[in-house]
Amino acid sequence: MHITFWGVRGFIPVPGAQSVRYGGNTICVGIECDDGTRLALDAGTGLSVWGRKLLGTDLGKGKGEFNLVITHSHYDHVQGFSFFIPALIPGNKIRVFGMDETNLSAEDILESQMTPIFSPMQTLKNFGSIITYPQLSSSGTEPVGSMELSLIDVPHATSRALAVKMKAEGGTVVYAPDVVYENAPSCERLINFYRGADVLIHDSTSTVHYNDILSSDFSNDYHDAVTVAGKAGVKRLFLIHYHQEMTDDNLDSLLEDARTYAREQGYLDLHISLAQEGYTLSL
Amino acid sequence: MKLVFWGVRGSIPVPGPHTVRYGGNTSCVQVELGPSEPILIFDAGTGIRELGQALSARTDSLDIHIFITHAHWDHIQGLPFFDPLFKSNCSITFYSLKRRGHALSDVVNSVIETRYFPLSRADWEARIRFVEFENEESFSVGSGISVSTSRLNHPWIANAYRVDYQNKSMVYATDTAPFEHVILDWDFISRAPDVSQPVDPQIKEQLQVMRHNLISLCKDADVLIYDTMFTDEQYARNPHWGHSAPSHALAVCEESGVRHLVMFHHAPERSDEEMDILVADAVELASKTNVKISAAQEGHSILL
Numbered sequence: 235m236h237i238t239f240w241g242v243r244g245f246i247p248v249p250g251a252q253s254v255r256y257g258g259n260t261i262c263v264g265i266e267c268d269d270g271t272r273l274a275l276d277a278g279t280g281l282s283v284w285g286r287k288l289l290g291t292d293l294g295k296g297k298g299e300f301n302l303v304i305t306h307s308h309y310d311h312v313q314g315f316s317f318f319i320p321a322l323i324p325g326n327k328i329r330v331f332g333m334d335e336t337n338l339s340a341e342d343i344l345e346s347q348m349t350p351i352f353s354p355m356q357t358l359k360n361f362g363s364i365i366t367y368p369q370l371s372s373s374g375t376e377p378v379g380s381m382e383l384s385l386i387d388v389p390h391a392t393s394r395a396l397a398v399k400m401k402a403e404g405g406t407v408v409y410a411p412d413v414v415y416e417n418a419p420s421c422e423r424l425i426n427f428y429r430g431a432d433v434l435i436h437d438s439t440s441t442v443h444y445n446d447i448l449s450s451d452f453s454n455d456y457h458d459a460v461t462v463a464g465k466a467g468v469k470r471l472f473l474i475h476y477h478q479e480m481t482d483d484n485l486d487s488l489l490e491d492a493r494t495y496a497r498e499q500g501y502l503d504l505h506i507s508l509a510q511e512g513y514t515l516s517l
Numbered sequence: 518m519k520l521v522f523w524g525v526r527g528s529i530p531v532p533g534p535h536t537v538r539y540g541g542n543t544s545c546v547q548v549e550l551g552p553s554e555p556i557l558i559f560d561a562g563t564g565i566r567e568l569g570q571a572l573s574a575r576t577d578s579l580d581i582h583i584f585i586t587h588a589h590w591d592h593i594q595g596l597p598f599f600d601p602l603f604k605s606n607c608s609i610t611f612y613s614l615k616r617r618g619h620a621l622s623d624v625v626n627s628v629i630e631t632r633y634f635p636l637s638r639a640d641w642e643a644r645i646r647f648v649e650f651e652n653e654e655s656f657s658v659g660s661g662i663s664v665s666t667s668r669l670n671h672p673w674i675a676n677a678y679r680v681d682y683q684n685k686s687m688v689y690a691t692d693t694a695p696f697e698h699v700i701l702d703w704d705f706i707s708r709a710p711d712v713s714q715p716v717d718p719q720i721k722e723q724l725q726v727m728r729h730n731l732i733s734l735c736k737d738a739d740v741l742i743y744d745t746m747f748t749d750e751q752y753a754r755n756p757h758w759g760h761s762a763p764s765h766a767l768a769v770c771e772e773s774g775v776r777h778l779v780m781f782h783h784a785p786e787r788s789d790e791e792m793d794i795l796v797a798d799a800v801e802l803a804s805k806t807n808v809k810i811s812a813a814q815e816g817h818s819i820l821l
Binding site for chain 2: 246248254257258279286309317347352355356357360447448
C-alpha cells in the first residue's frame with residue numbers, strides 16, 4: 235500500500251516560492267495497492283496533478299479504473315475534479331464514494347460545480363468516462379479492490395464531513411482531513427475509529443474558528459491531532475490541510491512544536507510528520 | 518495607469534517549483550489609476566486573494582470595481598478569499614455582461630454557497646452593488662474613467678474590457694478563441710471541429726462581426742492583455758475550447774494598432790522553462806511587426 239500526498243493545503247491553492255517545499259495544491263491523497271487498486275481521498279487541485287501522472291497508465295488509454303472519496307463539499311476538496319484528465323477519457327471507470335446518511339450525495343456535490351455558468355464541461359455527463367456513485371453506510375465496510383473501505387461522519391463547523399479508513403495488506407490508514415472537535419480528548423467515537431491505524435492523516439486546522447480563515451496571521455494547530463492520535467495509539471501521524479498563510483518555514487516550526495507537544499503529553503511512540511506534496515510512504 | 522498582475526494562469530491554479538517565476542494563480546489583473554481614484558480589478562481568480570490582502574492594509578474608504586469576463590471557475594474562484602468584502606470601509610461594484618436567467622448577484626451568491634465555503638454573504642461588510650451591461654456597451658466608472666466592452670468567442674460568452682483614462686488605454690481580452698472556425702456560445706461541443714474544412718458563410722459572417730467589434734475596441738490601445746493559452750498546433754486540435762495562440766493575438770494587435778501585447782492566461786501545464794520558449798517564439802514572430810510582446814508574470818506590473 236503506497237500513500238502519496240498530491241495536495242496538502244486547505245481553503246485555497248497557494249502557488250509561489252513560499253510553498254514549493256510542502257506544496258500549494260489543495261487536498262488530495264493518493265492510495266495505490268500492489269494489485270493496481272487506486273483511490274483518491276478528496277479532489278482538490280492535487281488530483282489534477284495526479285491525473286496528469288496517470289496518463290502513462292491504463293487510465294491514459296481508457297482502460298483504467300479509479301476510485302475517489304469526497305469527504306465534503308467545500309471547494310478545496312472538489313475543485314480539482316474537472317481537471318482530472320482520466321475522467322475525460324472514454325472507457326475509464328470512475329467510482330465516487332459518498333455516505334448515504336450525510337445528505338452529501340457525491341454526485342450532487344460534483345455536478346453543482348459543473349453547471350454551464352461555472353464550467354465549460356457544462357455537466358458531468360459530458361465527461362467521457364463512466365462515473366458511478368456508490369453509497370456507503372457508516373456501519374459497514376466496502377471492498378475496493380484489495381482494500382476494505384469504511385467511512386464515518388465527523389463534526390465539521392458549517393457542514394458535515396467524512397473520515398475514511400482503509401485496510402489492506404500492509405496496514406491500516408485513516409484519513410480525517412477536516413474535523414472540528416467539541417472536545418478532542420473525549421471524542422471516543424472518533425478515537426475508536428482511528429484506533430489501530432498504522433497511519434493517521436489528520437487535519438491541522440481543527441481548532442480554528444472559520445471567521446479566522448482569512449486572517450493573515452493565521453497559524454495551523456496540532457493540539458487536537460496529537461491528542462486524538464496519541465489516545466488512539468496510532469503509530470504515525472501526518473498533519474495535513476495547511477492554511478494558505480503557512481509558509482514552508484512556518485510549517486517547519488509547526489512540525490517541531492507538534493513533536494515537542496507529543497513528548498510532553500507522554501506520547502513517546504507517536505511518530506509525527508507533515509504531509510508533503512510528492513512524498514510517497516509505502517506500508 | 519499601472520497594470521498589476523496578481524494571477525496570470527488559465528483553467529486551474531498550479532502551485533509548485535515549476536511555476537514560481539511566471540506564477541501559478543488564476544486570472545486577476547489590477548488597474549491602478551492613482552491614490553484617490555477607484556481601484557479596477559479584472560477577474561477574480563485565485564490571484565485576487567493577495568490583492569485583497571494588499572488592499573486591506575488601507576484604512577481609507579476604498580471604491581473597488583470588479584469586472585468579471587465570465588464565471589468559469591478560474592475567473593471567480595478567488596472571490597470568497599477577497600478580504601475587502603469583509604471590510605466596512607470598502608464599497609465594491611461587480612460588473613458582468615447581462616446573461617438571461619443568471620443574474621450576477623445570484624452567480625456571486627452561489628460561489629459562496631454554504632456547501633462550498635464556510636463564510637456567507639452575511640459576513641460581508643462592504644457595500645455591494647451589481648451592474649449588468651448589454652453587449653458592446655460603454656459606461657463610466659468615475660470621473661474621466663471610461664470602460665467599454667466587446668464580446669469574445671468563448672463557451673457561455675466572455676467579454677473584453679477597455680479602460681481609457683487620461684489619454685492612456687488598456688484592453689483585457691480573455692478568454693477567447695480566434696474568430697475563424699467556430700462560434701462558441703451556449704452549446705457544449707464535444708468534438709473538435711475540423712479546422713481544414715470550409716466554414717459556413719453565415720457563421721463566418723457572424724465571426725467577422727465579432728472580430729470587427731473587438732478590433733474597434735482595441736483601436737490604438739497602449740496595451741492589450743490577450744488570451745494566449747495555446748500554441749498554433751494546440752488551437753488546431755482544440756478550436757472549440759475557446760482559447761487563442763500568440764499568432765492570433767498578434768494579428769489583432771496589428772489590425773487595431775496596438776503597440777504592446779501581453780500574453781496572458783497561461784496554460785496550467787506549462788512550466789517556467791516552457792513559458793520562456795513560448796515567449797521567445799512569440800517575440801520572434803512579433804519581430805516582423807511593430808508590436809512589442811511580453812508575457813504576464815505574477816507580481817510584475819506595467820506602467821503606462
